Structure formats: structure tokens, C-alpha cells
Amino acid sequence: MLKVSLGKINNVLGHQEIESTEYFEVYDPGNKTDVVASVARGTKETANQAVETAHQAYLKWKFVPVKERVQLVKQAAVVLEESTESLRPLLIRENGGTVKESTADFIRGASMIHNMADRAEAFLERSSFENTVSWMSIEKNPIGVVGLIVPWNSPIILTMSKLAPAILAGNTVVVKPSREAPVALTLALKEMAKVLPHGVINVVNGRSDVTITLTEHPLVGKISFTGGTQTGSSIMASSASTVKRVSLELGGNDPAILLDDADINKIMPRLCKGIFTRAGQICFAVKRVYVPKYMMDRVYEAMSDIVNDYQVGHGLDERTTFGPLINQKQYDYVQGLAEKAKQSGAVVRQLGKKVDPEQWQNGYYMLPSIVRDINHRHELVVSEQFGPVIPLISYNSIEEAIEMANGTEFGLCSSVWSEDHERALAVARRIEAGGTFINSHNVDSLSLDMPFGGVKQSGLGRERTEIGFSEYIEYQAIRMLKE
Template sequence: MTHAIDTTAPVRLGQFIDGREQAPAAVIEVRNPSRVAHLVGTVAAGTSADVDAAVRAAAAAAPAWAATSAEDRIALFARIADEIDAVADELATLVAQENGSVREIIRREIIGAAGAFRGVGDHLADKLAPVRHDSGPDGASVVVSRRPYGVVACIVPWNAPLILTANKIAPALAAGNTVVLKPSPFAPLGVTLIGRIAASILPAGVVNVVNGEGEVGAALIGHPAVRKISFTGGGQTARHVMRQAADRLTGVHFELGGNDPAIVLDDADLAVTADRIADSAFRRAGQVCFAVKRVYVPRAQLAEFGRLLAERVDRITVGDALDPRATMGPLNNAGQLEKVRGLRERAVAAGRDVRELGTVLDAGAWDEGHFLRPTVVLDAAHDDELVREEQFGPILPVVAYDTEEEAIAMANDTEYGLCSSVWSRSLERAARVADRIESGMTIVNSHLFSPVGTREIPFGGWKQSGIGWEGSPYGIEEYLQFHSVDVQALPQARAQG
């Protein structure tokens, strides 16, 4: 059962509810951020009635799905992963055109999405196994088990749409929940197709996909049959989601933004550090929740580090996401472009050392897309707007510090706490500094996870970077709730009477 994807013409997708695709009455156009005039495709513009139908279908499917065995779920997930693999090349081309990340990055993302379905079963039996506690010869016992919530609303963003979708729906489904999936209108095509693949393999109603704008999101969050909401995106939207969820005390899981610090210690290998920090900071044009967003460097090494960083960033090639020569594509949308451009312009106006770098592959087409050149600000101050805010774009400030204590204090002086990194030749020293950073995750000598980190680290943040965790053996726990049975024996005399 291969879901063919034709990328030679605009892709047109309807809602997918209760096992059936439904033709849209109205559509949302999806434009290519590399060439805005290019229509990549359309998705159905959903309504609150569509949301109600999807949630009702999910609620009706929930009891039977919760009753399936872990083995049966794992077998179905393997089929979903195989189907994703079968269309990976076409899907990568499509999503690069709607998202703006270069195709090679999207191709790796698809591998991760398929891997999320394959790997979610590794610890499933252990997580679902009831634990029994016997009190002794009187026959009393307690059984602690875990049960699914029921219907889970999964709301995903545009920046890494496929892996973030898989990281939500795979554990939610593995836990025995059913799902209503809402993609971002800025990159809905690939997410809708991933949802459709899963929905076509699983029983009808277990996965449903509804696209739309604010009306659809509000209807989904406020629906009385939705038992948990998993949302990845910005803090402002999360506050809105939480206020709506509060009316029904609906559970929430949030993976939000980050303003990740990188602390470069005075014994770091500056060349390696500059290279790896650039890899993180400008991946997906900086539109990654966990990426280096600000760098703290010893004042005595600022000039040398700045030179090495600028040399590395200057090797970035900027162009169409499908151009194999491009190592960085455009920003996803006009709003993000204007935000980052404004941050850069205000840094220039403040007299900062702002370097616009990189090679433009097609200057004639530059204004046809949401392009910016990668930029470093080599003398930023900790209180600069660019340092205090999450820029979510290809601009990186570097801040000098005088003492290790000052660097740690500045790294922690933020409302965010997602990821962080420490750079040093001494792993012991780096680990001591890492232990003092206020974030959910800290990486030493990289800002990307190792293979074991990808597999084992619970992904999430402190402070305003989120509520709850994704990935790893712990991620499935977000979609399970406890149910305990306490069996108490009657007194012997009364039982006989």
C-alpha cells in the first residue's frame, strides 16, 4: 500500500476523518518560501463542524484501540514506518518546498519520523504492564496500572513538521489513545500525508487530520471529548491554549521555544567549537527550538573565536531549498522574515559589529523568496534585544564574559530553559558547569544529540520552554494516566456469614 506523491503539480488534500478523505469546501493555499509565487498545494480549510466530526470519530474508536495488544500496535507501527520510507524521496521534495529547509535536512527528518514509529515499541510492554503489590495472607492486593486518556489533540508547528508529528502521534497511539492531528497552515502538506498514511493503516477513527486556522484550533482545544492537548510552538500561543484548556481542566503537554546558550570555556578548542556552533545555529535557517541562539566567550578569546566563527558561517550557501548546492534555505514565512530582519537592523543601528555572510546562489531570485543571509553579531551585549529574545532565524549574537561565574549567570538569566551547551577540552570541568545551567538538556562539545542522547534523553524544557517531555523511554508517559485497584478482603467472620 504505497501512497504515491506527485510533486510535479500542486498537491491537493482534504480532511481525513474516520478513515475517509473528504473533499474540501474551501482551501488553504501553501506557497513555496523559496519562490512565493509557486503554489505547492492546498489543504482543506476546516471548520468547527469538521473538528467535531473528527473528535467524535476518535472517541468512538478509542475503546477498541485501547484494547489492542502492545504487540498488535507495534506491528502496525512497523507498517506505518515502511510506508513513510516508501515515499521518502517524494515527501522530502514536497516538504522542502512548503517548509523551506534544504531537501537533505528534510530527508534526514523523514528517517527520524519513520524511526519514531519503529522505536516507540521498545519500552511499550514495560510501560503498560500492571504492577501488583500483595499485602500477605489476608488476600488484599493493590494493582497499579496505566491507561490511555482517550482522545488526544496533537497540534504541530511548521519548522520541523514531520519529526514533530511523529514524536507526538507515535507515543500517543502506542499508549492506546486516539488522535486528532492539526498541522500548521504554514507547512500542512507533509504532516497531512503522514497522518493519512497512519490513518489508512490503523482502524478507522484512530487517527484523524483536520487543517485550518484559528477557528479549528479553538474548536479542537475546547472540545469536551478531548482529554489531552499536545502542542509544540510559541509561548504566546501556548498561553492561549492553556487558558482555553482551563475551562475543562484538559491536560496539556507543551514543547515551546528556547533561547539556548552556548558557554565557551577558556580551554575550548575554538576551531571545532566555532564549526559545531555554526552547524547548530544556522540549521534550518536558525528555525529550530533547540539551536544555539547566543554564545558566551571569554573576553580574551573573543576576537579569535569571532574570526573563526565568521569564516565558518561565510561558507554557508543560501538558495532554493531544492538546489543541491544550498546549505541553507529561506525562512518559512513573511512574518518570521520581518521579525529577524528587524532584529538585524536594530543591531546595526545600535552600532554593533554585524556581519552578513555566506554565498547567495541566485541573486536574481533573491526577492522572490523569504531569504536572509546568515549573520553574526560579534560584540553583542547580554542585555541586547537580540540576546534576550528567541530570534528563530539566521542571526547569532556573541557575548564576551570575564569569569566563569558571570557566564553561568548570564546563561541562566532568561525566561527560557530548553537546551544549552558547554564547550571545553576538559570533560570533567564542562560537566561541572553543565550541572549548573537551568535547562532541560545540556550537551558538552556539541549542540546536537549523540545517537545515545537521541534515544535516551527526555526532550523538554524548564521555565517557559515547556510542560512535559517527549521522546526517549519517558515520552510515552505523557500519554498515560494511572489507574489503581485496591482489593481488600472482608473480615473472615463476616465473609462466612
């Protein structure tokens, strides 16, 4: 198994590395005795220093012409692309992904930067209006220092979705990576920072005190967070003390509704990919499937046939379909949900194969399970499982399916599966979600032209496209009366 030996990973303030008096170890969830790296634990003081560094950079960066900013940011994207081969093994070891998943994280991250850079000049252009009474200009100004608090599961693309529009708009950033997977991201951002002016990109790893410092600091004008709903609520409350702008991409409990004309054999590989990629640890993974009652046996068996061929193991092993859960807490939680489902009388079918059975106990590995005959209000159905256990819920009418699909506090993404596109579209428009896919629902379903974000308790704001760009600017109206 390929491993890359690392020393200490320090925090990054512009072009400088900042050491710490304390370091925390990052372990491989697929090999619990393997220390990936020791990472500097930032403090409130480190975070304050990072904000001040970012603020001083902002005072100059905001005046750099947009065209020049675009060129520099595209150079940073090239640096990210070139880091893929060296950093991919580290990312696999810290967050449990596979080679394919981790490669895609880097590729999509770089593509996101290029895409937003290509939109920047046109979007940031000021608009002017004139009539017989006055002349008016609508300016699009940067906010200032932006705090980016990012997750572990796809840290590259999820960070670049925020970082690219933020710095292209003239802001500077302080990034706080997840403690579960800070290594590859910190190293990538350190190299990207070198092609930008000092202080445009800063990275501080650490505990909640770093987060609180960012959310309460008066020089931080905006917080953008991706993670759990409970943490997002706390960040929103903490940011309120200085009336910060916030963007929150929070938890999901995405429903997939199969209509009675769905071609089960055709759609099943795509549906299963949307459920089990990253062991189900994706915010917009399919987390519950609604099936016409008379089709349940056929759907259950068709899904079982595919899932039974899945191989669970370490991400660096090319035989692996998906890797481990991220930590002991998540492992215990998902196992507990499956056990509660059994105790409720539901049928829980465990499937798949172990890649390396002898190493199974040394990681947070879990075979995939399909659950049927379960109450639609069961905890497994209405929670964000974030694991390889999928409940199938039967319905008698499309009205019932829509009501159940909308019956949680979540509203990130959703999907409708049907051979009749007009019928599927009519159902899609009745689902309470930030995004709805038709006949797909996996990582390949997203488009750079598709705004991404949730409704209800799945978040505030959007990422991607010009809509996502608008999250990182302040509009200023200037009106001059004619004499």
C-alpha cells in the same frame, strides 16, 4: 527545479477524505509565486466530526492488545519510510528546508515510531504488589482522544514524537498541522491511517477555530503542542475549561557557553551547525554564544571563516547550505533584530553567498550574520530570533556567564564547550534548561534515549523514552483487601 503537481489536499478522518467549501494555498517560501498545494480549511464542525470519529475509534482501539497495537504502528512506520522519496520535495517547497534536512525529518520520524514501539510492551505492563493485608495493581490506561498541534519546521519528527506514544498507549489522535507546512504531513498521515483501524489517526487543517475546538472539546482528554510560547500559553488557558492534560514544547533561546579551554578550531564546525541549520529556525538551535572576553577575536574570526562559505538558496538546489525564512513576518522580524543591533552600536558582520542571486527577491532569503560587541540584554540576545543571526557575548568569569545564560524566561536546551569534561559537567548542572549538551548542540546531539522538553517558559512535560510515554497514560491504582 523538481516540482510535484498536486490537486487539493483534504482533511482526513480515519480512512476517509473530507472536502471543504474553502481551501487555502500553501506557497513556497523560496519561490513566493509557487503554489505547493491547495489545502482544505477545516472548521469547528470538521474538528467536532474528527473528535467524534476519534472517540468512537478509541472505544475499540484501547482494548486492542498492546502487542497487536505495536505491530500495526510499526506497519505505519514502514509506510512513512516508503513515502520519503515522493513527499520530500513537497516538504522542501513548503517549509524551506534542504534535501538533507527534509530527508532527516522523515528518517527520524520513522525511527521515533520504531523506538517507541519497541518500548511499549514493557512500559505499559501493569505492576502488582501484595502483602498480608491487600493486593494492589497499578494500571496504565490510555487517556482517550488526544489533540496534536504541530509546527512547520520539522513537521514529521515533531508529529511522530507525539503520535507514536499516544496511539501505542491506546489513545486516538486528531492532528492539526501548521498552516505553513501542512501538505507533506497530511499526505503521510493519510497513508499511515490506512494501516490502522478507522479513526485512530485524523487530520484537520485550518485556523485557530480548529485549535480552540480541540482545546475546549469535552471528549479531548489531552493536548500536546509544539510551537511559540505565546500560543502555548493561550492553549493552556483554553484547555483549562475542561481541565485537560497538556504537554507544551515551546520557544527556546538556547545559550552556548564556551569555556576558556575549548579547542576553537575543533568545535567550531559543530557549533556553527547548531546555529545555522534550517536558517536557525529550530526550537533548540544555539541562539546566543558566551565567549571568554580575551578569546572573542579568535572565536569571531574562526566562526566567520566557516560561515562565509555557507551558500543560501532554494532547498532543492544541492549547493544550498540553508534555505529561506518561512514567511514575510519572520523575515521582517529577523531583519529588524539585525538592524536594531547595528543601531545599538554592535558590530554586525554579514557573510555567506547567494546560490541564485537572480531569484533572491522571490524568496525570504537572508544571508547569515555574526554579531559582537552587543549588550547582553539586547533584544537580539534575549529573544527567540529564529533566524540566521547569532550574537556573541563576552564574559569575564564563569559565574557571569552562567548568570547571563540563565537570565531569560526560556529554558529549552543549552550547551557547554570544554576540553575538561568534569569542568563542563559542573557548569552544565548549573544551567536552567531541560537539556544540556557538552561539546555539541545541533540536531545530531539528540538521542532517542534522551527525554526532550523545557523548563520555565519553554514548556511542560517531556517527549521521548518512557518519560515521554507517561505523558499519554493515566495511572489507575486498584487495591483489594484480603478477607
